[in-house]
Amino acid sequence: MIARRLNTIVLERLRNNASVTILGPRQVGKTTLAFGIAETTPSVYLDLENSTDLRKVEDIESFYRENKDRLVILDEVQRSPDLFTQIRGLIDAERRRGNRNGLFLFLGSASNDLLRQSSESLAGRISYVELFPIDTLEYLSKSDELDKLDRLWVRGGFPDSLLATDDENSLRWRRDFIRTYLERDVPMLGPRVPSATLERLWIMLAHSQGTNINASKLASALDVSSVSVSRYIDLLADLLLVRKLPPYTTNVKKRLVRSPKVFVRDSGTTHALLNIKDFNELLGHPVAGNSWEGFVIENIASILPFGAQVFYYRTAGGAEIDLLIEFSADEVWAIEIKRSSSARLGRGFYEACDDIGPARRFFVHAGHDTFTNREIQVISLYELMNLIVSK
DSSP: OOOOTHHHHHHHHHHHOSEEEEEOOTTSSHHHHHHHHHTTSOEEEEETTSHHHHHHTTTHHHHHHHHTTSEEEEETGGGOTTHHHHHHHHHHHHHHTTOOSSOEEEEESOHHHHHHHHHHHHTTSEEEEEOOSOOHHHHOSSTTOHHHHHHHHHHOSOHHHHTSSSHHHHHHHHHHHHHHIIIIIHHHHSSOOOHHHHHHHHHHHHHTTTEEOOHHHHHHHHTSOHHHHHHHHHHHHHTTSEEEEOBOOTTOOSOBOOSOEEEESOHHHHHHHTTOOSHHHHHTSTTHHHHHHHHHHHHHHTTOOTTOEEEEEEBTTSOEEEEEEEEETTEEEEEEEOSOTTOOOOHHHHHHHHHHOOSEEEEEESSSOOEEETTEEEEEHHHHHHHHHTO
16 A cells, blocks of 8 residues: 555545545546545445435435545446535535534545536535656665556556556556546447547657647547547547646747647556556657656645646747746746656757746756756656655
């Protein structure tokens, strides 16, 4: 078992909110985390994909009356969006009795629909947290555990993939994971999309990891409309499988690239889609550099403090920064991402920094050394994440 940082955060949110929602893709560990909380908190757990449990909440008021002294945990709650309206009344009734916190814990696999459904009914009564796949700080205990870092990059952060007995079993798990989404979850949660079409799109996104997607070009290859391609990508983003990294446009009077960069979020999923079997095969694959970039971005996103946002920056003239972290309007960090600490920074990075004036500049690499070069801190991913956590 790997201790998840979010456990402490969820407990703190439950102490201060009537309900908490944990968002995250399937198999990322939401249920395991909830069971861990249930071991220390009187609780009752229902899986709404289970028909028996689903019948129990058809009359949620009666069910809650029987369990009102326990934390009610509802898994895959997006299956029953009508529950939120009824739960609002239960929460308000408990508030009038002086019970304001720690009443419901929701687990969900689709972000946008669940956020809309719950926020409309439970405004002011709910807090949201996202459980990412296992990240570098959770898996490594120090910065020089490079074999573990490479394993995390190759296999990704889904627990069953990362902790598999060998690379072959890890890859098999990830392929089954992809198949489950294509054949069961997407038809259940989204529009009727042919699984073969969505699989081809997903593979194309993996090949194009970290690029500005040309929807028209993808549409031509898939024999669908560009509108359909955009809708399918939005669906994968809603399922927390794809990230659309927005461009940074604040107070910059330049001609900018304004379309998002698209990443398959979990590096192990990227490699499974491309049939990359192990570390050596990955190093020789054309996607290696962009895969590492996406891996770093997801790790950093997993530990951002409240209110911080991530962007990329690129101008038509070639000025570019792989990742910007905006902690506030007055504090922006610029991050260039390369696997090798000996890689040279291009002129575009320095020009982009002149445009933006970031408070700090970093070059994050796959090793464990940390040093300063021309006002830029060369740093390991592990140490950079520790810097962010300590803010």
